[in-house]
Amino acid sequence: MSLNRNPVVIDDVTIEYPPARGNGRFRAVEGVSFTVAPGELVGLVGETGSGKSTLAKTLAGYVGKGAGEGATEIVGGGMHVLGHDLRRLRPRERARLQLEVGYLPQNAGRSLVPGSTVAENVASPVLERDRRFDRRELGRLVAELIDAVQLPLGLMNVYPHELSGGQRQRVAIARSLILEPTVWIADEPTGGVDVTVRGPVLDTLLELQSDREFSAIIISHDAAITSRVTDRIAVLQKGQLIGLGRLEEVLTDPQHPYLRGLAHEYEVTTGPIHLPPAAGI
Numbered sequence: 034m035s036l037n038r039n040p041v042v043i044d045d046v047t048i049e050y051p052p053a054r055g056n057g058r059f060r061a062v063e064g065v066s067f068t069v070a071p072g073e074l075v076g077l078v079g080e081t082g083s084g085k086s087t088l089a090k091t092l093a094g095y096v097g098k099g100a101g102e103g104a105t106e107i108v109g110g111g112m113h114v115l116g117h118d119l120r121r122l123r124p125r126e127r128a129r130l131q132l133e134v135g136y137l138p139q140n141a142g143r144s145l146v147p148g149s150t151v152a153e154n155v156a157s158p159v160l161e162r163d164r165r166f167d168r169r170e171l172g173r174l175v176a177e178l179i180d181a182v183q184l185p186l187g188l189m190n191v192y193p194h195e196l197s198g199g200q201r202q203r204v205a206i207a208r209s210l211i212l213e214p215t216v217w218i219a220d221e222p223t224g225g226v227d228v229t230v231r232g233p234v235l236d237t238l239l240e241l242q243s244d245r246e247f248s249a250i251i252i253s254h255d256a257a258i259t260s261r262v263t264d265r266i267a268v269l270q271k272g273q274l275i276g277l278g279r280l281e282e283v284l285t286d287p288q289h290p291y292l293r294g295l296a297h298e299y300e301v302t303t304g305p306i307h308l309p310p311a312a313g314i
Contacts, residue, residue, distance in 0.1 A: 039146065040115050040216050040248045041069035041092065047109030048084070048091055056273045059256030061087040064110070068113040069248050076263035076280070077252045078295065085252045086139055089220050092250065093121060093136035099124045115215055135214030137217075139221050145208075145273075152189040155179065155207045178207035179239055183233050198225040203234060210241065217242075217249040223258060235262055248295040260299065268292060 048062040051243045062084040069075050070090045079085050087183045090096075091112065096119050098104075112119040138144070145154045155175045159166050173203060176186055182203040193201055202225045210217065222238065242249060253259050258265055260280045266278035268283060270291045276283040284296040 039068040039070055040234050041250065042111075042113040043067050043088075043092075045098055045110035045113070046107060046112050048087055048096075048105050049108050049240065050087075050103075051106050060108075060272065061105070062091075064267075065269070065272075065274045067277055067295070068111070069250060072242075072246050073248045074242065074251060074263045076266040077250055077269065078254070078259055078266050078276075079269035080254070080291065082271075084272040085269055086220055087134075088269070089214070089218050089228075089250065089252055090138070092216075093134055093138075093218050094119070094127045094130045100127065106313075122154060132212060133215045134235040135207040135209040135217040135219075137206060137219040137222055139223060141205035141209070141220075141253075142198060142203075142225055145191055150190050150192055151179065151184075151196070151204050154193070154204055155211055158208060158211050165233060173212060175207070178210060179204075182207050183230055183237060183238050197227075199227045201232065202226050206234075206238070213245055214247055217234070217247050219249065220252045221278055222251060223255075226296050231258075231313070238262065251267060268295070 040164055042220050043066055044065055044124050046062060047060065047064060049305065050059045050061060052058055063087070065084075067075070073163060077085050077088065085088055087105055090103075090113055091107065095101065096101070096105045096107060107120045114130060117126055145159070149157070152172070152175050158169050159174075176189065179186055179189055184200060186198070188196065193204070196276070197203070202223070206219070206222055209219070223234060226234055235258065251259070251263055263280070265278055266276065266280050266283055267274060268291070270289065275289045276287070276292055280299070284299055287293045287296050
């Protein structure tokens with residue numbers, strides 16, 4: 034497949050963490066393959082330790098030498114994001130990649146800069162790259178995103194410690210989208226968000242995706258969230274891919290024990306699974 038057609042191409046990839054603090058190498062992902070088409074939303078599902086966050090971090094460019102503490106290493110197969118070969122990613126190319134890829138790490142709401150206001154936190158990715166960016170235009174972009182993630186504009190001048198956990202998470206979502214990425218990678222985007230506003234936040238993310246037409250990989254342990262916002266799901270178990278396709282297809286007559294558990298969770302949350310009829314029937 035053309036790398037230009039598919040913004041994300043994962044081909045039989047195996048990912049490890051290099052030795053650290055006296056520990057040996059750790060293999061987190063093994064032999065995984067799937068692609069993400071332009072404008073497609075793919076859900077990445079799996080239990081804790083299945084390799085979801087490792088795959089997300091690697092796709093966001095935190096891989097190889099120079100990527101900092103906790104960076105991953107591709108030891109088999111290949112990964113390409115927007116034409117960038119992640120197995121051979123150099124520092125300058127990593128910087129270009131991270132301009133095009135929005136990344137929301139797990140528990141991102143906890144990583145806001147405590148001494149900066151909400152508006153300053155959201156604007157920071159832009160100013161890190163261009164200190165001369167027009168402040169009026171930047172203020173408009175920040176306000177647009179703050180409103181989009183269902184936060185009052187009056188919170189723009191408050192500090193992270195004045196917010197609830199769910200509010201901080203929504204600020205982090207806005208920050209991850211401020212550069213208008215072509216690919217968005219979100220690790221548990223509604224983590225810590227109150228149930229009463231989780232639905233509106235998801236609806237807003239879908240509206241933003243529709244308007245900006247970015248591709249996305251969205252990680253969630255919640256089958257209901259996955260079914261609501263994604264076109265297909267990829268299911269990981271112990272670092273290996275055990276299911277790929279539309280959620281209803283993957284969870285209909287599942288053979289793997291983890292998939293059977295996921296199907297039960299989905300039915301309890303949303304009702305019986307119905308596979309849509311084939312075209313023309």
